[in-house]
Amino acid sequence: MLLPSRFSRMLEVVSAMIMDLLGIPPQVLFGQLLIGLINGAFYALLSLGLAVIFGMMNVINFTHGAQYMLGAFVTWMLLAYLGIGYWAALVLAPIVVGLFGIVIERTMLKRLYHLDHLYGLLLTFGIALIVEGMFRYWYGVSGQRYAIPAELTGGYLLSFMFLPTYRAWVLVVSIVVCFGTWYAIERTRLGAYLRAATENPTLVRAFGINVPLMITLTYGFGVALAGIAGVLAAPIYQLTPLMGQNLIIVVFAVVVIGGMGSILGAIITGYALGLLEGLTKVFYPEAANIVIFVVMAVVLLIRPAGLFGREK
Amino acid sequence: MTATSETAERVETGAGAADAAAAGRPSMSLAKKLGWAVAIVAVPLLVVAPHYFYPVFLMKALCFALFASAFNLLLGFGGLLSFGHAAFFGGAAYVSAHAAKVWGLPYELAVLMGAVTGFGLGLVFGAIAIRRQGIYFAMVTLALAQMVYFLALQLPFTGGEDGIQHVPRGVFLGVIDLNDNLNLYYVTLGIFLAAFWLIYRTVHSPYGRVLKAIRENEPRAISLGYDVDRFKLIAFVLSATLAGLAGGMKAIVFQLASLTDVDWHMSGEVVLMTLLGGMGTIFGPAVGAVLVVTLQNYLARIDIPVPVIIGAIFVVCVLLFRRGIVGELEALLKPRRR
Amino acid sequence: MTMISRATAVGALAGLALGTGVAGAEVSDGVVKIGVLTDMAATYSDLSGRGSVIGAEMAVADFGDMVAGAPIEIISADHQNKADIASAIAREWMDVEKVDVIVGLVTSSVALAVQGLGKEKNVITINSGAASTRLTGSDCARTGFHWAYDTYAMAAGTGRAVVQEGGDTWFFITVDYAFGHSLQGDTAAVVEEEGGTVLGSIMHPFPSSDFSSYLLQAQASGAKIIGLANAGSDTQNAIRQANEFGITMAGQSLAGMLMFITDIHSLGLATAQGLYLTTGFYWDFDDESRAFAARFEALKGAKPTMIQAGVYSSVSHYLKSVAHAGTDDTDAVIDAMYAVPVSDVFARNAKILPNGRMSHDMYLVQVKAPDESEGPWDYFHVRREIPGDDAFLTVEASGCTDLR
Incomplete structure (x- = not known):
């Protein structure tokens, strides 16, 4: 799909300007920005899940990375063992992962609510070790493979880069899910109950609302968001039991920068840091992993509550 | 608010006992005596231990026991959960290894460099992290530690994934040859006991009591006129310094510094040691450290993935016995006080 | 038995x-x-x-x-x-x-x-x-x-063979620590020795899951060969994503400097076909x-x-x-x-x-296409044997002083 020629002529002029100003080929710059946004899509999905769980339950979900991995592995297992393909997995895998989350919440996490929040972090850390360890034991570490669904193969030949259809799909799904979630929590009645339940559970219970159930479902939903990210990742990243381990630390930083518990903050920061990381990969690639942490330190010095957080 | 009562309970069973002893309540001197009794039994045991157990293993246990005790100073007595202590431990290990190998510093100075590294990093981390509490604090320390990890991977002197290898053990104070395992063991034990004593003294000093007061009720401590941030920062820096000391000693014992020491799993491990042994107790973290190190050593020979076991212990500790081994024991010994 | x-x-x-x-x-x-x-x-x-x-x-x-x-x-x-x-x-x-x-x-x-x-x-x-x-x-x-x-045998073996097959312009995607640097250095030396040129390189942090931006930069360099001076899941991710972004389709080839048969097993032949690698053993x-x-x-x-x-x-x-x-x-x-x-x-x-x-x-092997393979682990065409003297660093070049 080539762009109309006049438009691409215009792009060429802009490109030449960028080349002169920044000293890098413009197709690289545009490409990087787009790629950065797509990576940001994963950050946003994952940090959104963390923010939902933290905002509603005050639990730092250290298992999030393992649950993302689980989402990808369930997708693969559905195909390998049951012959269920990508489109069904897109719905089923997050449900399975969400149910797994609900089991954790019901059997373990809920016993900790009356304690310091740190215990929630420690518990989920332990669970993450177990889950990743077991998958490593069962499936080894070399990784599995999962093909891009036929409907989403191929790509668009933009004037500055080749955009695989699947990446565009990831971006779209992420935007829809993220802003859908934001809308549900901030703009609907259900969301209002939820927020009220965090503020004052006793009062909300007095209105006849089953608060423990709401909390359970919230955790399940937050975990399912990690599951969705896992499904999206399955066809493009190497499927290994360790895939979530390193990502999760970055996502924690994203959540801290955005302001812990802020839904919108998590989403916007997710995309923004994806972009920033993309730019870093062009201008100073060695620092691509550090840049997010540098931003975090700076943000904390200036705004300790994070960009979108409220000081408690 | 129930969270506070849980912590309060910890104080009662744990160091709070000895703390009150210092305040002069008669029933408390029992706890202090108990502490002395443990010390009187433990020290001779530690002295003869290398004749029954493998000295390198014991030294590893001592280094981790110090690391966990230093960590506990912050978590157990300051109420601050750092998830980035690997940065101090591992960062110091690199600097000590480099100092001994490349700069040719003698043992005592190399290890001191480790402590200084812990101090410096602790000051930086502390200045940034102290402004936040609870989970925020944990996240911030984790992220900062991750930066140290990247530095350790990429700085030229760290040797990337190879780490710093073949670090000479050297000669202690110019007389004791540390290539002999026994000699090194006794030097390590000496430093460990001195550092442990320092922690004990700190916890029971007026400063330690203010720290605990801050943990229990920060607004009240502020209203009493204490510069809370300064107290917390001092605790943080002291903890980091001692963690650095432990890291430096470990680097010399094993003659290497590697990425394992700065990895975030290490930060998790030290939390586990403290939790398992009993946070907020004097001896707990050391007990927890010895147990975890023993376990790792033993599990290496059987066919079960180590992280799974470690994770399972974590879950059991958090769910079933949050007071840890020593904490539970103390609770058993003093039932009437509850 | x-x-x-x-x-x-x-x-x-x-x-x-x-x-x-x-x-x-x-x-x-x-x-x-x-x-x-x-x-x-x-x-x-x-x-x-x-x-x-x-x-x-x-x-x-x-x-x-x-x-x-x-x-x-x-x-x-x-x-x-x-x-x-x-x-x-x-x-x-x-x-x-x-x-x-x-x-x-x-x-x-x-x-x-x-x-x-x-x-x-x-x-x-x-x-x-x-x-x-x-x-x-x-x-x-x-x-x-x-x-x-060792890294030299793997990198040099692959590098030399690829240049001899006509892949004479290179761009490296290198993992940013000592291991990656030495892998790139060893390969670049052989490439230049064989008359090839290295057009550029880019460092990526360890570990990385997304290589698309590095790959696009490699693509922009116009090099015939994109050398992957990394290992394990980094290499696998880079190869997968090169396929996804149509880089291999557009005519550039990839060469993994340190790859094992297990990597190929994970990637699958459809993705890995045509890759050159060096191995010390093939069953x-x-x-x-x-x-x-x-x-x-x-x-x-x-x-x-x-x-x-x-x-x-x-x-x-x-x-x-x-x-x-x-x-x-x-x-x-x-x-x-x-x-x-x-x-x-x-x-x-x-x-x-x-x-x-x-x-x-050592053996220089090329990964088979899916239809050439008869089943799991049937992955390689052995293209040539590399005599030990060519494959490994000489004692003089090794820098070892503790000789026997």
């Missing part, structure tokens, strides 16, 4: 004959103890792990569990890729368990630490898993041997290797990797040397290791260089 290859059987017989010849000689503690120290559950467990222990056990079985009149015992442990844990276990093995040799070892930090210990305590270590040339270079040790492969090379692989597969349930076959070979040669020396005394065995010809299913046209490097034929 009964398909002991002819060469090894002969070797074993020769060993036994020699062993009985010097019966009554010294074997310390009355047992020859072999420690297999490797990664059992983490990143390199598929490459090494239990399979390495099985390799060692097969070599011991060849000898009928006895050498120089003494029984052979194998102990094994998981070093978890942590140098301190490896070092603790190895020290205890040397001091308390009195092992005579430690084999296996993956991850260079682990291998360097254990080899250093061996030097200090005069215990032989034979490394088959780790890749660093430092083991037989600046950190070489009289007691340390490097068996299967489907000839009848002898196929027989060995079948015997291995009966025990493990998978074909042996280069590292697992390397462990077999290293233990086999060690035992032959013990038989030859009639003792497990370290110095005598080291002399014997140089005296006894190195030859088995793994080590072809082999010799041990004075720096401890075991030099043997």
Whole structure:
């Protein structure tokens, strides 16, 4: 799909300007920005899940990375063992992962609510070790493979880069899910109950609302968001039991920068840091992993509550 | 608010006992005596231990026991959960290894460099992290530690994934040859006991009591006129310094510094040691450290993935016995006080 | 199980004959103890792990569990890729368990630490898993041997072959730490030596899951070959995403500097087809290797990797040397290791260089297309054999000063 020629002529002029100003080929710059946004899509999905769980339950979900991995592995297992393909997995895998989350919440996490929040972090850390360890034991570490669904193969030949259809799909799904979630929590009645339940559970219970159930479902939903990210990742990243381990630390930083518990903050920061990381990969690639942490330190010095957080 | 009562309970069973002893309540001197009794039994045991157990293993246990005790100073007595202590431990290990190998510093100075590294990093981390509490604090320390990890991977002197290898053990104070395992063991034990004593003294000093007061009720401590941030920062820096000391000693014992020491799993491990042994107790973290190190050593020979076991212990500790081994024991010994 | 290859059987017989010849000689503690120290559950467990222990056990079985009149015992442990844990276990093995040799070892930090210990305590270590040339270079040790492969052999072998096939302009995507730098350096030197040019390179942090931005920069360079100076999941992710972004379709080729058959297994032939890589062993090379692989597969349930076959070979040669020396005394065995010809299913046209490097034929292989493969693990066309002299660094170039 080539762009109309006049438009691409215009792009060429802009490109030449960028080349002169920044000293890098413009197709690289545009490409990087787009790629950065797509990576940001994963950050946003994952940090959104963390923010939902933290905002509603005050639990730092250290298992999030393992649950993302689980989402990808369930997708693969559905195909390998049951012959269920990508489109069904897109719905089923997050449900399975969400149910797994609900089991954790019901059997373990809920016993900790009356304690310091740190215990929630420690518990989920332990669970993450177990889950990743077991998958490593069962499936080894070399990784599995999962093909891009036929409907989403191929790509668009933009004037500055080749955009695989699947990446565009990831971006779209992420935007829809993220802003859908934001809308549900901030703009609907259900969301209002939820927020009220965090503020004052006793009062909300007095209105006849089953608060423990709401909390359970919230955790399940937050975990399912990690599951969705896992499904999206399955066809493009190497499927290994360790895939979530390193990502999760970055996502924690994203959540801290955005302001812990802020839904919108998590989403916007997710995309923004994806972009920033993309730019870093062009201008100073060695620092691509550090840049997010540098931003975090700076943000904390200036705004300790994070960009979108409220000081408690 | 129930969270506070849980912590309060910890104080009662744990160091709070000895703390009150210092305040002069008669029933408390029992706890202090108990502490002395443990010390009187433990020290001779530690002295003869290398004749029954493998000295390198014991030294590893001592280094981790110090690391966990230093960590506990912050978590157990300051109420601050750092998830980035690997940065101090591992960062110091690199600097000590480099100092001994490349700069040719003698043992005592190399290890001191480790402590200084812990101090410096602790000051930086502390200045940034102290402004936040609870989970925020944990996240911030984790992220900062991750930066140290990247530095350790990429700085030229760290040797990337190879780490710093073949670090000479050297000669202690110019007389004791540390290539002999026994000699090194006794030097390590000496430093460990001195550092442990320092922690004990700190916890029971007026400063330690203010720290605990801050943990229990920060607004009240502020209203009493204490510069809370300064107290917390001092605790943080002291903890980091001692963690650095432990890291430096470990680097010399094993003659290497590697990425394992700065990895975030290490930060998790030290939390586990403290939790398992009993946070907020004097001896707990050391007990927890010895147990975890023993376990790792033993599990290496059987066919079960180590992280799974470690994770399972974590879950059991958090769910079933949050007071840890020593904490539970103390609770058993003093039932009437509850 | 009964398909002991002819060469090894002969070797074993020769060993036994020699062993009985010097019966009554010294074997310390009355047992020859072999420690297999490797990664059992983490990143390199598929490459090494239990399979390495099985390799060692097969070599011991060849000898009928006895050498120089003494029984052979194998102990094994998981070093978890942590140098301190490896070092603790190895020290205890040397001091308390009195092992005579430690084999296996993956991850260079682990291998360097254990080899250093061996030097200090005069215990032989034979490394088959780790890749660093430092083991037989600046950190070489009289007691340390490097068996299967190293970064130079892999990178230089692939680099040279690719240039000769016409891939003469290169762009590197390199993991940003010492390992990646040396991989790129070694390859770039060979590429230029063969008349190729390096157009540029980009460093990526370790580990990275997304390579698309690096790949786009590599694409913009216009180089014919994108060299991946990294390993494991980094390499796999880069190859997958190069396919996804149509980079291979557009005519650029990828070359992995450090890849193993397990990487190809994970990637799948559809993604990996056409890739060149260098390996020290391929199970489907000839009848002898196929027989060995079948015997291995009966025990493990998978074909042996280069590292697992390397462990077999290293233990086999060690035992032959013990038989030859009639003792497990370290110095005598080291002399014997140089005296006894190195030859088995793994080590072809082999010799041990004075720096401890075991030099043997390596193979340049190309990954098959899916329709050329007859099933799992049937992945490679062997394109050429690389003689050991070409494959490995010379002793002079290695920088080793502790020569035997």
